[in-house]
Every structure is written in C-alpha cells, then in structure tokens.
Amino acid sequence: MFAAVLLVPGIGPWAFGVPSALRDTENRQQSDEKGSESPPEKPQDQEPQVAREAARGAILIRVPLPLSSDADTRILASLESVAMRSDGNQRPVVILEFVSASVPSGPAAADANGALEPPGESKSIGQGTPFEKALSVSRWLSGPKGNRVKSVGYIASNLRGHAVLIALACEELAMLPDAEIGKSGIDETQVEPTVEQAYLDIAARRGMFPASAIRSMLDPSQSLVQLDLEGGGVEYITLPELESKPREQGAWRERQLVPANQMASFNGQELRQRRWISSLVNQRELLPVALKLTGPIQQKPLFSLPRKPVHLKLSGVLHRRVVNRTLRAIDDAVNNQKADLVLIQLDSPGGNLDDSIRLAYRLAEIPSDKAEVVVYVSKHARGDAALIALAADAIYMAPDAVLGTGGEASINAAEIEKRKTNFLELAQRKSRAAGDLVGLVHPDAIVHDFLAADGRRMRTVPTWVIDDPQNPMWTKGQAVDYSKGIETDRAIAMGLASGRANDLESVAKLFGVDELPVDKQTSRIDQAIEWLASQRWLAYVCFLVGLICLSAELSTPGVGVPGLIAVVCFMIFFWMNLFQGTIEWLEILLIVAGIGCLLTEIFLLPGFGLFGVAGLVMLAAGLLLAGQSFTIPTNRYQLEKVVQGLGQMGLGMIVLLGALVVFHKQLAKLPMVRWFALDQPLSDKFVVAMDRLDEDRQMLKGRYGTTMTRCNPHGKAILGDTVVDVVSKSGWIDEDMPIEVVDIKDNQVMVRRRTI
Numbered sequence: 001m002f003a004a005v006l007l008v009p010g011i012g013p014w015a016f017g018v019p020s021a022l023r024d025t026e027n028r029q030q031s032d033e034k035g036s037e038s039p040p041e042k043p044q045d046q047e048p049q050v051a052r053e054a055a056r057g058a059i060l061i062r063v064p065l066p067l068s069s070d071a072d073t074r075i076l077a078s079l080e081s082v083a084m085r086s087d088g089n090q091r092p093v094v095i096l097e098f099v100s101a102s103v104p105s106g107p108a109a110a111d112a113n114g115a116l117e118p119p120g121e122s123k124s125i126g127q128g129t130p131f132e133k134a135l136s137v138s139r140w141l142s143g144p145k146g147n148r149v150k151s152v153g154y155i156a157s158n159l160r161g162h163a164v165l166i167a168l169a170c171e172e173l174a175m176l177p178d179a180e181i182g183k184s185g186i187d188e189t190q191v192e193p194t195v196e197q198a199y200l201d202i203a204a205r206r207g208m209f210p211a212s213a214i215r216s217m218l219d220p221s222q223s224l225v226q227l228d229l230e231g232g233g234v235e236y237i238t239l240p241e242l243e244s245k246p247r248e249q250g251a252w253r254e255r256q257l258v259p260a261n262q263m264a265s266f267n268g269q270e271l272r273q274r275r276w277i278s279s280l281v282n283q284r285e286l287l288p289v290a291l292k293l294t295g296p297i298q299q300k301p302l303f304s305l306p307r308k309p310v311h312l313k314l315s316g317v318l319h320r321r322v323v324n325r326t327l328r329a330i331d332d333a334v335n336n337q338k339a340d341l342v343l344i345q346l347d348s349p350g351g352n353l354d355d356s357i358r359l360a361y362r363l364a365e366i367p368s369d370k371a372e373v374v375v376y377v378s379k380h381a382r383g384d385a386a387l388i389a390l391a392a393d394a395i396y397m398a399p400d401a402v403l404g405t406g407g408e409a410s411i412n413a414a415e416i417e418k419r420k421t422n423f424l425e426l427a428q429r430k431s432r433a434a435g436d437l438v439g440l441v442h443p444d445a446i447v448h449d450f451l452a453a454d455g456r457r458m459r460t461v462p463t464w465v466i467d468d469p470q471n472p473m474w475t476k477g478q479a480v481d482y483s484k485g486i487e488t489d490r491a492i493a494m495g496l497a498s499g500r501a502n503d504l505e506s507v508a509k510l511f512g513v514d515e516l517p518v519d520k521q522t523s524r525i526d527q528a529i530e531w532l533a534s535q536r537w538l539a540y541v542c543f544l545v546g547l548i549c550l551s552a553e554l555s556t557p558g559v560g561v562p563g564l565i566a567v568v569c570f571m572i573f574f575w576m577n578l579f580q581g582t583i584e585w586l587e588i589l590l591i592v593a594g595i596g597c598l599l600t601e602i603f604l605l606p607g608f609g610l611f612g613v614a615g616l617v618m619l620a621a622g623l624l625l626a627g628q629s630f631t632i633p634t635n636r637y638q639l640e641k642v643v644q645g646l647g648q649m650g651l652g653m654i655v656l657l658g659a660l661v662v663f664h665k666q667l668a669k670l671p672m673v674r675w676f677a678l679d680q681p682l683s684d685k686f687v688v689a690m691d692r693l694d695e696d697r698q699m700l701k702g703r704y705g706t707t708m709t710r711c712n713p714h715g716k717a718i719l720g721d722t723v724v725d726v727v728s729k730s731g732w733i734d735e736d737m738p739i740e741v742v743d744i745k746d747n748q749v750m751v752r753r754r755t756i
Helices: 009-014 030-036 071-084 107-113 131-142 163-168 193-206 211-218 239-243 268-273 284-290 320-336 353-365 385-390 413-418 420-429 434-441 488-493 504-510 524-533 536-554 561-580 585-604 610-626 636-662 664-668 671-676 685-692 694-700
Strands: 058-065 093-100 150-155 172-175 180-182 224-229 234-238 252-256 265-267 297-299 309-315 341-348 372-381 394-397 448-452 457-460 474-479 704-707 714-719 722-728 738-745 748-753
Touching: 058 071, 058 163, 071 131, 093 163, 131 163, 131 193, 150 163, 163 180, 163 193, 172 268, 193 211, 211 224, 211 234, 224 239, 234 239, 265 268, 309 320, 320 341, 320 353, 341 385, 341 504, 353 385, 353 420, 372 385, 372 504, 385 434, 394 488, 413 420, 420 434, 434 457, 536 561, 536 585, 585 610, 694 738, 714 748
Parallel strands: 058 093, 058 297, 093 150, 150 172, 309 341, 341 372, 372 394, 722 748
Antiparallel strands: 180 265, 224 234, 224 252, 448 457, 448 474, 704 714, 704 738, 714 722, 738 748
16 A cells, blocks of 8 residues: 655645645634644544555656756656555555646745636647657557556646656546646647557557547647537547548538638546546645545655765764754755655654754755755654654555654653644645644643534544534544554554565665665764763673772872773763753762762761762662653653663662672772772781780770771771781771770770870
C-alpha cells in the first residue's frame, strides 16, 4: 500500500490536515474559541484508533511546460522513483499537474494555479513542447513501466501543443470546468503521419478519447462531427470521414462540433458530459475527494540522475549545539555542494521544543526544486524530535521504529498553545495534519478526525477548528490516541510514513542512490569524542576520583599532585555534561553544595552526621540531574532515563572500587596514597622501641601528650619523652594537638583529643 507524506508550500490548499478553516486562527479571540466548543474529555477506555486500511494518498509531479532542456528526463526519473516504491498490493497514485515553467515556487504557486476564473488563451500552456520529449514521457506512462502506477493528469489551464500527448497517456484526467485541452498540432505547419500515428497509439492504449477527436485536435482540416445514430447511440468521426461514409436515409443526425479549418479544443465541462474524462473539480481542495483519496497529496520534485545526496545523523538528545551543527551542515550541503537529496537518519528522544521547531522550519523551507529531504527513523523519534521527521518530504521507518511518545523534554498543553502558529505553519508547509504534529509531540493532547460536508478530511485539535456555529461545515469524528506512539505499520496506515526499510541504504536506493555517502556532520575524531561524552559512567568515575583527590589536597598544605588530578577530573566531568547540554546552574549548585557539606563533615565536624547525609543527597541529586535535561520525570521515557542514570552512577562506583581492589598493591606504593592514609607501622624503629616498652604500656593510660603526626586514625604521639604509636579513637587528629590516652587495647594505645 502507499501513503504519501509531503506537499510543498505551494500546494497548501490541498493539505490533508490544514484546510482553509484553520488559516485565520490568530485573529480569533480566545473567548470565541471557548464559546464555539469547549475542550472535550479524553476517552478513558478508548482503544488506540488504527485505520482499518492504509490511507491512500497520491504523489504530485509538476510537469513544467513547455518541456525544455532535461525536463523530460527529470520527469521520467521521478516517475521511476515512485514506481520503485510500489509494494505490489496497491499501485501508487501519481498526479501529473500541468503548469507553466514560469510558475513561481512557494506559497504563490497555489494561487497561480488555483484560480477559478475562466482561463483564456493568455493562460494557455504547453505550446512549444518538442514532440520527442512529450513522446518519451507518454510512452513511459502508457507502457509496462507506467502500469506500475495509476497516473492522473490534472489540468487547470488551457493545455496546448504536444503537451496534450502526455495528458492522453494518463489513465485518468481531472480538469477544472473551464480549462481546455486541444490544439495539439499548434506547433506543426503540417502534421507528419508518424506524429499522428503516435497520438493514435497512445490514445488507444488508454481508450478515453475517440480516434476522430485525436485527429481533430491535431489537424484543422479534420473537423470533428458527432453522429446521433437512429438507434440511440453516438459516433464521432471527422468531416473528411463523414464525406466518404455511405449514408442511408435517417441512419443518423449529424452535428459538427468543431468549426471548419480549426483544431479541436474541449473544456472540462463538455468532456465530462461525454464521459471522456473521469473527474471534474471546481476547486483544488476537492481534488482528493474526486479521486477518492484518504491520505495527503505529496509533491515529488524533479531532479536529474545521478542524484547528489548528503547523509546526516541525528542521535541522542537534541540540544542547541547539535541543532546548530546540523543547520550548518544542511546549509553547506544544499547551498555550496548543490546536494539535491538530504538523507537524515534519526534516532532521538528530542530535547528542546524550540530548537526542534527551528530545525524543522529549516527543513520545510528548502525549496522543492532545490533538494528533497528524506528522514529514516531507525528506532525512535520521541517528543519534539517527531517534528523533524514530519518536516521531511518523505519518512521511512525501521520495522520496529516508533514516532512520538514522551521524550527528553517535558511538553505540556500550554506550551503547545503558545506555539500554535508554528504548528499550523509547519503543517501547512508540509501538508501534514496539524493534529499529528501536536499528538506526536504531546501524547496526551486531544486530537480528533473531522469530516466536511464536501468530503474533505482533517485531523486536528478541536479548539483549533474555525467553523460557523449556526451552519457548521465540519463534523467531529473519533479521537486519535497518540499516548503509546505511532508504530511503523500504523504510521503508514495514517499516511505519516511512506514505507518501511531495514536501513538507510535501502531508502537511498529508492531515490537512485546506490552508495550511501559518509555522514557529513562528523569525522571519525568527532564521532569518537561524541561517543566518549555520552558515557555517563565515565563521568561519574571522573567525579569520584576528583572528589577523593580534592580531600587529599585539602588535608595538606600547598598544592600537590592530588590537587592537579582533582582539577583534571572535574574538568572532564563538567565538559562531558556541557557537551551533552544537560548541566545548568541547578546541577552545579547541588554538586558544589554537596562537596562543601562533605568537606565540612570531614575536616570540621568529625564523625558522620547531618552534613554528611545532606552532602551525599545533594551530590547524588546533582550528579543524576547532570545526566538529563529534565528535573522531574513526567513520562515513561524520563522515568527510564532516571533509572538508567542511577544504574550508570552505580556502575561508576563499582568500576572505581574494582580498580582499587585489583590495583591496591600498586596504588599503595604511590606517594600520594601513602601520604593520604598512613598504614599501621610494622617493623620500623618506633615499633622496636615499643616492643621494649610492652611492660610499661598499661602505665600510659591517663597520660597526656602531643601528636607528632596526624592521626588518621593511626599516627605517632609524644608522651613525655617517648615517641609512641597511637590510634585515634575520636576521628581525625592533626599534628601538634594535645591528646589523652584513654585505653590500651590489643597492644594499641588509644587516644583522643584533649580540650584545654
């Protein structure tokens, strides 16, 4: 099945989800909105709504007339690309819109081609089209390759010259009532038999126009005549054929449809009356209704082969640095390298709504005749990251990929309403349903399907619909559930995605790219740096090492190796978090305050009390928040992120403790470690002296003295005239401090600090 996903800004009135009812939203007062319809309650027990069958959309290819340069090859390349995407179950619908080659691109294009006033000869298009170019396109459409798609020609202006041949090659034609088709031989002084035969062959394959009408459009000498047969049938022949046709009395009644010496030209109204065309539309907005489309109309830009692709990767949290780098890469590729195909591999939980809107706008603003944007969702496009996918010309998804659901940023209804204009503009530019943009970014939003009396459809927020309360046009349908995201099959059924693919390489081949280029944004060094910065456990290890070294540095005068190591570790920690864009003043204050409380507990208030507990809590909170961009989790993804952060913090501690256990012998030999925690002496000269005084140890109880070294808890003290190994019973005791011997236990002299 096929679901189209894009319509360029110039085709705004055809948007599936952005009808004219939503255009004037900013001028409407809030009181009027609330008065027309109050927000409905979201159904509590409603199952997720899934389309019963895939939304049938269409691909729009503009045929610039007259065909010149390589226009025919670009049209054929686009047709081939569309035909390759057919899955065999249902042929893609391709609308060939015949436009002037000078039609402006952008929003003005819709007005230029959508006028409903009767088109005169001044609005005729197609004259000057070379026969050979028109024939090459016509043969593809009416041949075996063309049978892989369902081709529909859309005529909004008078179609002249050999461009008529392309229209005749389409399976169906849809026209404005006053638009004309005919005068196909206007560029020929004399129609060659081969030209006439080519027209007849192409028309015969489709069977819409009788052969006599084809001849009459080519040759002014073959005026068309209608014969109303006696039995009630109708026959069309040319005037020369009529003159040579034997006639019985009362066999028919003839009526000349085209004046003598004039080429035939027929408007949409009379063609529909004769059933030579399938659809007559009074305005562009009704074309999807006439063609019985349930999905959006997507424009397929025209590009020459081989394509000039550029490959971009967007993964992880989308913070400002990533978005700015991506914008620079896109501008350089499109403007400087002249890339005409932007392939984006997306796997992101989002990060910042405003930054994602900024990137989505840039993708949507790329002119359709300059580059085509294709997004491949390899795993997730959560939260605001879904906007980037919806801003593309086409979306392809991995079989198990998901669009939407809660992401890194906490987005509520108030933020959506504040950016209402942005959502509506993006929806109109890309012919998306405004409700899809809202629902994928804010899964709890209330979005409904709406059906108009004339058959148009849209999917939007109920309070965004502008309607006449006295004579409403739109009927509200079922609510659409986005709470669990949109999986691949459902995205295709809803017309959000064009199809599924196992990898980006497969997607590239659908657009004529055999070899995927290297990711433009990052070199191998950049990729290594990004990978390193994403390892949260490593950041925690650096922080813990820095904290230990800082304690060692503060306990000794001067600046030494521990202080240098602490500075380096803290620099790495804060760089990793700044690189990921997840640390702000709150996290910094929590971390600094936590360290301050722990140092206060160690150096000023021995033991482990209130300051120690508060320090650990603030440190843990600061470290956890430093690894995420939100403060309080509001969705399932954020809860999983909190659990993951705690796990990585624990992993960091385990790695550090494991390293200490494995390398404890080597670490014990380092001067810094030996200085930081003095080992209990075993066989030095002080021990020998103590062995000689074993019998006098008990006599030391109650004696006063002074510490010779710091006690942590082991140290040395001077008791009278003797240097004695002591153990502090009351925590850390600095050197040259008064002490008192309180006990002799296991040949250890237990001391405490004495208050003088």
